[in-house]
Structure formats: C-alpha cells, structure tokens
Amino acid sequence: MNRMIRMSLILFSIFIIAGCGEASQEKVTKDLEETLTELESYQTQATMDMFTGETTQNYQIDLAYQADNYYRVFMHNQEDEEGSQIILKNDEGVFVLTPALNKSFRFQSDWPSNASQPYLYHSLVSDVLNDEQAEFAVIDDYYVFTTETNYQQNQALPTQEVYFDQKTLTPYLVKIYDPDHNVVVEVTFEPFELGAEFEADYFEVDANLTSSLLSLPVSSMEEQANQADFSIRYPSVTLASELVDTSEFDLEDGRRVVLTYEGENDFTIVQEVKTTEMAAFRQPEWSMGSPAHIGANVGAMTDHSLSWSENGIDYYLASDSLTDDEMIQVAQSIAIEIEK
Template identity: 25%
Template sequence: MKTKIIAGAGTILLIAVLLVVLRPASFTSTLQKQVDKMDGYVLKGDMEISKGENLKTYALEVGYHKGDVQQFKVSLTDKELNQEQQILKNKDGVFVITPSLNQIFKFEGDWPLNTPKPYLLQTMNDIVQQKDTKIKKEKEGYLISAKVNYPSSQSYHHEDMHFDKDGKIQWLQIYNEDNVVELKIVFNKVEYNTNFEKDYFKTPTTLEKEKSTSAIAEEDLPLYPVQVFSSKLENTSVVSSGGETRHILEYSGDKDFTVIETKKKASDETQTVIMPLDMMDSMELIGFYDGSHMSVMYDNVEFSVYSEDLEPEEMMDVISSMQVAVMK
C-alpha cells in the first residue's frame, strides 16, 4: 500500500512538471513583450459615450510611433456634428488641431502618458498587468476584467476588454459603479508595427475648413450645467466686446464658481495659438487648465469655468454636464 502511495505521488509530481513545461507563456507576459518590442501601432474603430439618456458616437483613430521621440496622434470625429478634432504629439510639442475653428493650439506637457487613456494600447497593457485583473481564456481569445481609475473620467469604475489570440484588441467597455456602460469602443482595424506615411505625425500649417453641423447657436446660449455641486445660480449677465458676446453664470454655495460661454467664429486663415496652460482630455472634451480656470471648446463654443474651490476634474464635470443638456 505504501509503495502505491509513493508511486501515485510521483506520478502527480511528473504531471505537474509536464504542465509547467508545456504551459504557454501567460497572456500578461505575452502582451507586455508585444508592447515593449513594437515600433508603433494604429487603432481604428467606433466609440460610443453614454451619459444618462444621451448617446454620442465618434469615429476614432489612434496612431503611435516609438522612434527616438515617442509620437502620438488621436483623431476623434463627432458623427452627429461631422466635426473632427485631433491631438498630436511630435518632436515640436503637443497640438490640438480644430478644423471647425481653423485653429491649432500648441502647449507643453507630457500628454498622453501623463494619465491613463482608454484608447491607448499602453493603458490597456497597464490594466492587464494589474494584480487584481481577471483574465479568462476563451476560444477566440482573452476576456479581461478589471477595476479602473481614470482621473479625468471619475465615474468610470470597471472595464472589460477582449483581445484575439494574437493579442490584438477587439473591443472594450467601461462601466460606472452601477454596472452601466458609459464608454464602448469597437476596433475594426488594428495594426502593430505599422509603417506610417511620411507626414502622418507632422503638424499642419494650414487646415481645410470642414463642413459641419452646429448644434449650438448664439440664441441657444447660455446653457446651464446639470452638475453644480449643490451650488445655486445667483446671477446671470451678458457682456459684449470685440464682436463677441459672453454669457456669465455665477454660482455660489459650498463651492463657488463662474461659468462664461462664448460662441466663437472660425478664423479666415489658419492660426496657431500658444497655450500656457495644462491640457486635460476626457475622451470627448479637451480642456485647458491653469490652476483656477478651465476652458473647453465644444461645437465652436468656448466654455470656461473659474473657481478656487473646484478641482480640475470637477470643472470638467460642470462643462460635460452642459453638453449633455444641449443634446436633450
């Protein structure tokens, strides 16, 4: 009997050794090696952003090239408004390209790797590498489930991603704490180690004015934010100067802040504007922040929030809630 037990234990040990030897490399290490070794990538797909009853759809393109200087290009086209905006990082700096205004905004900073971005393969890899991430091997690839933290989108709570057998991302969904999907991206083109056209990451000097549909007219202003952090609207005023009309909303309460809304006109010639501010992007919005003030350009309207009490993420929440109100 004793001999049988020993033989059985030896057999179990042998099987365990064989399993270790024959087991393929884990998905975490495989993806990490892919990201480390690749020269660049292109991701294209369709993105949906849901906020309450509002659903917005975008065409998304992300390009990355390692090289001596890491270069990034993110293009986001609002399908309803037919408006495109690009964020570009190259050796000359970081640029926000806005054809609808015929303007290019230049600023300093380490975008986009300063904070996690759902559309970046680097961020996806970081999520996969987290200790508490769950990885399920399926017939068609790998399903990833993890808790997430996106500072510029604080309602994002957890995320699912699906990669194919070759480690190429197919789709991702981000949920809020109530398990409601707030962001969904379906990728229809994924290329690793791709070859880019010569001027792909080059900053344009002139822009082609695009035909777009504006959802916000001058007579629609002012818009009123839904997210006011328990503060109350105390005063409204209108100031006209330099051919522009500024609508001013003053809120007071636990957190005081002022909102200024200005409809902007496209420049006749392409302008490059130097921005001495930090940039924040929350997927569909791009904000410029200087410590006590944030400005966001949406549908040719400049929304600015001034406050000593609000955090930058809260300022973005105020502006985002105006966008939601517009689309109702």
C-alpha cells in the same frame, strides 16, 4: 511492462496538451509587455460609445502610433463634424487641434502616460501591468482582463474590462464601468494594421491643421465664423450650488455670457462665440494645463479652471473649490444639457 509504458505516454501527452491549451495570466501579461516593447507602429479605427443618462453619444476615432512616442488621434462625431479634434504628440510636445475653429493648443504634458486612455493600445496594456489585482479570463477568442483605471480627472470610472485578440494580442473591446458596475463607455476596435507606414509629416501640426481646414466645406467654415446668436447652456450638475447671476456682453467680434453659481461650491462658467472670419492658419496657443476629456471633447485643465470648445462655442469653467473630477462632471453636464 509495455502496457505501463503506454499508459505513462498517454498521461504525459494529456499533461502536455492540457498545459498548452490553458493560457496563464502570467504568460499573457508577459507576452503583452513584449509585444508592446517590440511594436514599431500601428494604425486602426475605433468606435467609442458614451452612455450618458438616456442618451448615447457615438464617436469615431482614427488612431496612429509610431515609435518612439508619436501619436495621432482624430476624434469625430457625424452629428458635429465641425467639432472634430486631433490630438498629436511629437518631439515638440502635445497638441490639441480643432480645425473647424482654427484652434490649436500646445501642452507641455506627459500625455498619454499620465492617465488611462481607453482608446490607446499602450495605455490599456499599462493598466494591465500596473494592476497587481487584475482579473483574467479566456472568453471565446479573447483574453479578458478586468483592471482598475487611472482616470485622474474622473474618479467615477473605477474599473474596466479589456478584450485582447488571442492571435495578435491587440485590443478588440474595452468596457468601462461606474461604481455601480454600469457600462458608461464602450470602445470597439477594428483590426490593427501593425507595421503601418506614414508620410514624413503625418504627425506634424501644420500638415494636420491646414489639410483638415482645407477639407472642410466653405459653408461649414462660414457657419462657424458667423454664429452671432446662440442659446445659453446650463449645467445639470451643480454640486449643491445655485445660479445667482447671468451677465451678457456684446463683443466687437461676438458675444459672451457669464454664469455665476454660489453655494457649497462656487464656480463661474463663461460661454463665448466669435464672429470674425478665420485666418488661414494660426500658430498653436500655449496652455499651462493638461489635456482633459469632457465626454469626447478635449479641453485644457489647470489647477482651478477647465476650457474647451463645442459646436462653435468656447467654454471656460473656473472655481477655487471644485476638484478636477467635479469640474469634469459639471462640464459634461453642460455638453449634454439642452437650453434651459
């Protein structure tokens, strides 16, 4: 009898140990949802690598969040410091700031909840919660979810793997795949500082734009303001259309180039550089569109146009026939294409 009792206790202990040691997808998903619901604030840094053809573009991202719904995303590339951008969300709306160009746009947008954002904690968890077919695995010290993405403006990135730290449930690594299961984007996070505290104006436009402007070297600002000459850049993706006209115009304060493409999809690309000196501060311009990523640059997307800035040059792409996804493809091919 005592032997039977001992065997029962051993089997019961094994059952308990096995049950505790194996995390279930349902349990982890529920814990992720609860963690996000209780989250007051965080601050972290991330590295985003974008593998485009034979090149790799590397970006550093400083991230900050404060409940409810305040975001600050500072994106910068060491090879193009003047092209650094800040995405802000506060009670007044969504803003995209390019301090070196003294540009700021204000959007009436539900960003970041309207689409997947590979560098935002809330977005990654939402992708897990919204995908009923999400796959789950435990790899080393991480819970790994494979989910569908929701890139409304880029359908060429359908799936992702998200690694969450088992102890903190914060993201550690994100891999985004193309339809052929090649890694196109990889985001690696440093440890999160949960419960971070911020200055009162940390998420305000004025504080971010003016402080960033003042931190730039004077030589860099003058270089941006005096780019009278620039090489015309052409897209490598033209979607069965051909360049039929190139028009160049001298402006009072710069130069403009208009490229016209015709074929299966007609579109126009405008490239413009200004030479006027920048004012100390300008109020944000209203944009009727939504923030859109062109690589790591953030532009404005409307129903028939896409605008953004890179290396001191303003770009504008317009088309009545291209989809949002196709406009992103053309724009990204300009961003990585050298002079023709």
